[in-house]
Structure formats: C-alpha cells, structure tokens
Amino acid sequence: MKISSSVILACLALLSACSTLNEQECRSADWHQLGIKDGQQGEPANLLDEHKESCTRYNVRPDESRYLAGREAGLKQYCQPGNAFRLGMNGEAYKGVCPLDVDAAFRRNNAAALEVYNSKKKIEDTDRQLSRKEHELTEKDTSDKERIRLREEIRELDRKRDRLRSDLHYQERELDHLMDEARYRGEPR
Template identity: 40%
Template sequence: MRFGILLALLAAMVLSSCATLSEDECRAGNWQAIGQADGAAGRDLNYVDQHAEACAEYGVAPDVAAWRAGREAGLPLYCTVDNAYSLGRSGVSMRAVCPAQAQADLTQAHRHGMRYYDLGREISELEHRRSEVLRDLGTLAPDDPRVGALRSEYSRLGLQLTLLQSQQRLYASYP
C-alpha cells in the first residue's frame, strides 16, 4: 500500500515537474493516468486547461471526463495525513482540493510539519550566526575587549540552538 502511494506520488512529481505535456504524452492520450497523477499532486479542476493548452499545439484535445475520473482516483493519495505532514515539513502549502470532512485532520498534520520546517529554518539561522561569531573571534587578539562579549554571544547562541533542536525533535514525526 505504501509503495503504491509512493509510486503514485513519484509519478505525480515527474508529471508536474514539466509545465506542459510532451507531444508523446498528448498523443498517447492516457488521460485517466494523467488525471490520477494530477490528483495525487493535489491539482485543482482547472489544471486540465493547462494540458489542453499544451496539447493544442499538437492538435490534441484532452479527454476531460477521463482526466477528471483519474484526478478523483488520485486525490485520495494527496489527501492523507502523512502527505499533509510531509508537505508541511517541506514548507509547502496544502492545496484546497481535499474533502471538507478531512480538513481538520489534514490541517493539524500540516501545521505539525510546518512547525518542524520553521524550527529548521530558525536552527539554520542560528548556526549561521554562530559561525559568524566564531569567525569574528578568530580575527581578534586574545586581549581585545570584544572577545568577552563575542564568547558570551557564542555560548548564548549555542544554548538557543540546543533548545530549538530539542523542540524540533518533538515535531520530527507525526502521530
């Protein structure tokens, strides 16, 4: 089951990595599979218009009904708590394509993931600042009056870093 979800998400990422469909994809006309990949990627109903535009130059029109059926089959792969958490953890917003009855659980999982992401950004900023302080310390003579303040700042940043890393571990997975 998990392998199938990963495979569908991978297919969705491959299809979504291009702004348009290729001529071969348009001519093959596997609109249900294209729709399923788009659904698994959380694409909205208007996304088929982009396919229509891409395929128009090859004289091909999408089978909208097949695409919509595929999209509906793919949406359950997007509208999962695991995916919502994963998107949040990557700093990516959830698209508003999931059923209303699932929104509360998805929103909670996404927020949990976003907290992990936000803490990671804060950690990166502190690590960068801490390395700047260390670099500054390396340029000063030991008896320079600024050394004490920089050492204090370095220690303070280290404590903050430890605290944020501990907090981030709380968000490293979602129940």
C-alpha cells in the same frame, strides 16, 4: 522592423518551456492516468486548464471527464493523513486540494509537521550563525572591541537557539499527538 530568427526561436523556446505537455504527450496521453498522477502529487484542478492550453496548440482536446475521474482517484491517495505528515516534514505546504471531509484534518496535520520542519531549519540556521561568530572570535586580527561585540552576539544566539529548541520540543509533542490520533482512528500514516 526586422525581427531576428534567434529572437523568434528564443520566444518559441520560452513558450514551450511553459507548456505542461509537449505534442507527443498530448497526442498519446491516457487522460485518466495523467489525472491520477496529478492527483497523487496534489496538483490543483486548474492544472487541467494548463494541459488544455498546451494541447490546443497541437489541435488535441483533453478528455476532461477521464482526467477529473483520475485526479479524484489520485487525490484519495494524496489526501491520506500520513501524506500530510510526510509533506510537512519535507517542508512542503498543503495546496488546499483535498475534499472537504478531510481538508481540515489534512491541513492541521500538514501545518503541525511543517512547523516542526521550519523550527529545525531555524535551529540549523542559528547553529551556522553561531559557528561563524565563534570562528570570527578566534581570528587573530579581531580587535578587543570586536570580541566584546561577538561574545554578546554569541550569547544572544545561544538564547535564541534555546528558545527555538524549547519551541521545537513542544511542536514535536503536538505532532506526536496528532500522529497518535491518526493511528487510533486507523488512518494510514
């Protein structure tokens, strides 16, 4: 069986796309700085295994101890309470990478902020649905039966949006409380 060169090239391209580092990066890496960068981004510890796998192809061995020391330093920045709030408000869930002494608080703060983010997205989605239904209602070719159905759907969406807004108000109060607690303890926001 003959394999075409284009299939081989496609497979090689696919393999290289899965690599965390290319040959140049493997050969010139400052493993401590790379660890800091990965830690600051909240990357899981097993990313080092992926770096090792990428660099093994080029006969480069990562400096594991320097990488892990750098990652630990980077995690100190990532695991600040303010970052938990920021990540959640941007729709990013906590990856479970912080040390045990701050993990529970980070998880709680991130979850509260993420809940607010998700509620806002649900309200936006409901608003879009309402706009579509209201537009359908005003179209000339909408039958009377359709109009009755659309009005009921609009009423239901209005009720849903009211519930979501009420939930959001409560969630924002909870988030404010957690942020105040973090400020009171002198933790950076």
